[in-house]
Amino acid sequence: MGDANGGAPAPRRAPVFVEILERLARQRGARVEVEPVYGYAGALIEASGRRHFFKGTHFDINRAGAAALARDKDYAARFLAAAGLAVPRGMLLHSPRRAAQLALKNPDVAARLPARQAAHAFAGEVGFPVFVKPNEGSEGEDVTRVGDAAALDLALDALFAVHERVLVQQAVTGADIRVVVLDGKVEGAFLRRPLAVTGDGVTPLSALIAAEIAGFASGGKGSRIVADDPRILGHLASAGLGPESVPASGLTVPLLANANLSTGGSARDITGELSPELADAALRACAALGLRFAGVDLLHEGEVERSAAGKTAVGRMAADKAPVVLEVNAAPGLSYFHRLGPEAAARVETIYAHLLDALLG
Incomplete structure (x- = not known):
């Protein structure tokens, strides 16, 4: 399909791993066939026609x-x-929505699921800070470090809105x-x-963070974070810092726990x-x-x-x-x-x- 001016759409660049696979496959007498719309899934095809499928970096090896x-x-x-x-100690929690669904199918199992109060007891036992994260996920998505009970409740509310199962985990x-x-x-x-910034004794963290993330994103790395990301604000708060804090010259301040x-x-x-x-x-x-x-x-x-x-x-x-x-x-x-x-x-x-x-x- 052409663009609004009648021209052909700009060619879409294949993901880095696909480019590597295509080159390496040719060297081995094989080829890579990629789904044309998204270019994210496909198959490694041997000369004999045997196929090895992949979706993203999930390969037919495990x-x-x-x-x-x-x-x-x-x-x-x-x-x-x-x-x-x-391994870090952890406690698995089910979202209220999932717990209600389980109660309809198996009320005995649902009754045994740890509730929010158990997460607070766990955090009190292992000590704050703790991590709150999706039980399934990668690349640090939605991982939050919390430093007190109020922050734990906020993090649980945010994750339960989009994830069925959430892990509260001891910080190591x-x-x-x-x-x-x-x-x-x-x-x-x-x-x-x-991700971290280094203080100069003058500039507040808000400005240092904005400059760091802007530079990161402009490098074409596909950043999944923004300057006002709640995870950054929460991480700073757990260290007793805020956006207007001015770190000392030469002091490196981590912005995320992962x-x-x-x-x-x-x-x-x-x-x-x-x-x-x-x-x-x-x-x-x-x-x-x-x-x-x-x-x-x-x-x-x-x-x-x-x-x-x-x-x-x-x-x-x-x-x-x-x-x-x-x-x-x-x-x-x-x-x-x-x-x-x-x-x-x-x-x-x-x-x-x-x-x-x-x-x-």
Whole structure:
């Protein structure tokens, strides 16, 4: 369909991962066929005609049950804990709408569901701040850090309006690392940092935030956040700050609790620096959920150590500091990492090359 002036519509650029897949498939005597309207789903087609379907970054490599289990954060945490891995404590809540529906079908089950009062008791037990997030979701969408009971109620109200199940989760501190695993091997690791601004002793946070987000969005990264995002305001409030606060010169102020690149976070490739402890935790997490391909999000409070050879090892643990598995993504998106620079882009393309080899083999 042409535009209002009778011309042809502007060509739509394929997502980064599709461009990579198309190039790598040709090198292997295969091809990629993409649905033409959105360009987000399709199939990798071998020369024999055999097809391997994908939708976004969901590929035909993980079994459906394993992928569904990983997507459910509450269930996944239970399986990870059963495998001896450290996970944040959490409590699953059902929206009033969903609870009412369940009461019609199975009133006994509905009566046993934790209510809002239980969430407040849980937060009091583990201590504020806590995270409130959709039980299913990715890229940090709707994840909120709350610092008191009133903020918890506001966050629950906002999430229940759009999500059926909400997880209230203990806050765990530490460096945020995404480890990409394929068939029992670490393919890549990235140290992520949340969206943040640095003070100059003069400019209020409101102006620093607006400038930072404007620069992020202008870089073509597809930001999913705006300057007056309630998550930013809530995060600042939990730290005793507000939009008019003026941070000291050189002071870095995190704006979000999560370090997802889609919400303005930054990252660097640390594949060659990853400690054995973190690599082992990532591999065990994938095995616990039955996943061949996944992105494992770890938090750790270990030190960065330097070996005698001068190489660093990110995530060396003290004996009592096991890494915490925050969640496991059965369809890890790598496009943001691809934009970090030549080294990270090469890493991502190698990951996709190995993924295609696993699918075609």
